[in-house]
Amino acid sequence: MADKTIEQYNAEVKKCRDIFAAKAKDYGTSWRIMRMPSITDQIFIKAQRIRTIDLKGEKKVNEEMDVEFIGILNYAVIALIQMELGDGSDTEISYEEAIRLYDKKITEALNIMLAKNH
Numbered sequence: 875m876a877d878k879t880i881e882q883y884n885a886e887v888k889k890c891r892d893i894f895a896a897k898a899k900d901y902g903t904s905w906r907i908m909r910m911p912s913i914t915d916q917i918f919i920k921a922q923r924i925r926t927i928d929l930k931g932e933k934k935v936n937e938e939m940d941v942e943f944i945g946i947l948n949y950a951v952i953a954l955i956q957m958e959l960g961d962g963s964d965t966e967i968s969y970e971e972a973i974r975l976y977d978k979k980i981t982e983a984l985n986i987m988l989a990k991n992h
Contacts, residue, residue, distance in 0.1 A: 876988060883987070887980050889940075890947045894976055903966045905952050906959075913953045920945045954979040 905913075920942045927939055955975045959967070967975075 876991070879991065880984070880988070883984055887947075887984075890944045890951075891973075891976060891980070893944055894948050894951070895973060898969050898972050902969070903972050906956070906966050908952070908956070909961065910953060910956065913949055913956065917946050917949045917953075920949070951976055951979045954982075 908916075924939050924942045927942075955972075958975070958979075
């Protein structure tokens with residue numbers, strides 16, 4: 875059971891990581907200037923979008939809910955990284971460091987999930 879759970883987790887996280895990595899290459903780590911309230915606002919906006927799509931069953935933009943869930947996960951990882959690094963106000967980090975920290979937080983989340991599901 876755990877092997878299948880890990881496999882599913884890794885498959886979904888890979889999609890999220892690929893998007894995070896692509897955006898980090900394109901935009902750098904400009905998210906380092908975001909304070910926690912701004913990050914939680916972004917998560918809230920994405921959750922509201924999911925709820926609206928679910929309730930109304932319609933989208934004005936051809937975008938699946940998956941994109942919003944991926945955004946929630948990536949912003950949650952960004953929040954965890956920000957909590958570890960502290961206020962970066964204007965301090966960007968390297969692409970490699972951002973990916974290393976992303977992987978670290980994703981692994982920590984997997985370990986917590988597995989411990990809870992023991």
